[in-house]
Amino acid sequence: MEFQKVYFLGIGGIGMSALARYFMYGGKQVAGYDRTPSHLTDELSAEGAAIHFEDDVRLIPAGFLDPADTMVVYTPAVPQEHGELQYFAENGFRIEKRSQMLGHLAEGKYVMAVAGTHGKTTTSTLVAWLNRGLTGGGSAFLGGISKNFNGNLVLDGNGVQGLRPVAERGAAASESRPAGGRLAVEADEFDRSFLRLWPDVAVVTSADADHLDIYGTHEAVKEAFSQFVRQIRPGGYLIIKQGVDIVVDNPQITVYRYAYDEPCDFYARNVQLLEGGYYRYDIVTPGGVIEGCTLGIPGWVNIENSVAAVASVWCAAKADGTEPDAGKLREALASFSGVKRRFEFYVNTPKQVYMDDYAHHPRELAATLTSVRKMFPGRRVTALFQPHLYTRTRDLYAEFAEALSHADEVVLLPIYPAREEPIPGITSEIIAERVAVPCRIVGRETLADTVAAMDTDVVISFGAGNIDACCGALAEKLKAKS
The missing domain is CATH 3.40.50.720 (NAD(P)-binding Rossmann-like Domain)
Incomplete structure (x- = not known):
């Protein structure tokens, strides 16, 4: 440049x-x-x-x-x-x-893009980690802070957070950027940003109604995802979750379906729950079965994400005329540490569990709460949720209430506005009055004390705003209760 x-x-x-x-x-x-x-x-x-x-x-x-x-x-x-x-x-x-610049930087690279209204951050970060495990290299622009890479940027298989000043690194620094090779990216549908990418391998995890302030209708969201699929390069691959309803009409690509445990091209079988919410399972691929996999992070929904990530690197290897090394795949899956604010545990004892998650769409909330129920059967679940955006709350308040009703008790915070101005009549109350379990609304400044005074067992905080600023105080008070 x-x-x-x-x-x-x-x-x-x-x-x-x-x-x-x-x-x-x-x-x-x-x-x-x-x-x-x-x-x-x-x-x-x-x-x-x-x-x-x-x-x-x-x-x-x-x-x-x-x-x-x-x-x-x-x-x-x-x-x-x-x-x-x-x-x-x-x-x-x-x-x-930002999306235009990302498109420029992707030129000349083998692009592995993960799109979807939820699930894309963990999946794309896992793709980057699997690339490193299988090839020793690869680069990535991530939508979260990877614990393995200690940052959101990966170059030549390494995280680069905590860079030394340019003057200390010398002129050679400008020569150390990678040219070509595998590039994992989170393909964001907001503002149709992902239409600046032309991937070789694309994953579509979901295409739910979201960002309706941008798109207007769910049909427009799905059409944008269909356009994204049309931009997969000739000879490339689409890996799409079983049941995602979008038009796939790119005749120059190979299409694979993936699922949690539903038989299709890529799926998990022999799933066994281990202590602490971790799992052991096999991954079925069109080329055979990768047996005895364990993922370094808990939650059944992350098994599904790992299937998509394995499918992505399997396709990249196929494009190279090779098969991914099963032993290296198992090792990389087991050593994956996850993404900050995605199923992030702060307390995990038999008496008290506290975890935080970035989920801010009803489908994400429902998937995470369902996963927590499977991880901790028979235990009482308290959900803490900060709605994100007035428009999203306006469009999905009934769905939010339904999803949160999977918990035993709910605590809501006021809406986090981000870039938006208030909308008359759109407050957290319109969610609270529809939640089917006990629900209260508190201010962020009193959240930790409120939860500490409640009868809690498994607590999970959700939201894409600033609820994460409460995590330290919540963890301290809930750890004391354990």
Whole structure:
């Protein structure tokens, strides 16, 4: 890229921060704006990025004010009326969305993209870990913080969080970016971002009604996924979950179906529950059976994710004219540590369990609660949920209530607005009044004390907002109860 400096609007987002790290690793100067400080922005600042938190052109570093050597990347979560975005647009800067930039960086690589309204973060992170286990390399842009890679960016099989400043790494840093090879990416359907990708292998985990503020209807969501499938390169592969209802009309690809334990092209069999919610199982593939697999993270839903990930690397190996090494696959599955805020345990004792999960769609909530029920049969489950976005709550409040009713008791937080303004009449109350089990609404600042005073056994917190800021306090109080 001819630009030596990259400015990010929304630099603290999980996908944006991975791009920022990529460019810093490649020797570029990076700066940016975000709405609020976070753990991610703290890390990026420590790694060399200049970040501020007010929409003020005067705060843009002087070195990033020349359109001849500065590129601007923004997330669609930044509104078009944002002052800094308007400044860059009016002054001739090259400006691209995050998805456009990701599309550029995917050129020349063997792209393994995981799409879906839920399940894509864990699955794409597992694809990256399996690539490393099987080939020793591979790169990835991830939608969560991988515990194995200790970050959301993987280059040549290694995580790069905690980069030394460019000056310390020297000129060789700009030569260390990978060219070609396997690239695992989370293909995000928000704002139709995934239509900037042209994958060789694509996984579709789900195509539920979501982001209706963008799409309008569920049919429009499904059509976008169909278009994504049409963009799989000739000779490529689609791995789609059994039962996902989208049009598949790309005649130049091979289509495989996968499932948890329903016989199809790829599925799990002989599933055995182990202590602590872990499982042992076999994975059936078109080329044979990989026996005696165990996954390093608990939950039956993650078995399904692992089947999809194995199918992805199996197809990549087939494209190379090889078969993946079964022993290396088993080893990589067993050593997978998961993703922060995806089935993340804080307390796991016979008397008290506390885990946190990013789930923010009704299908995700229902799948995780069902999985927890199977992991801890006969135990009392308390769900803590922070709804994310007014529009999503407006469109899916009945489905949220139905999903949360899989728990024995529910605690709701007020809606996390993110990029949205309030919508009259849309509050957490419209969910609470439809939940079929005892339900209360509390403020985030009193959540830990409220839960500590309740009769709890298995507790799980959900949400894509800032409920995770409560995890430490919740864990401390629930650990004391155990």
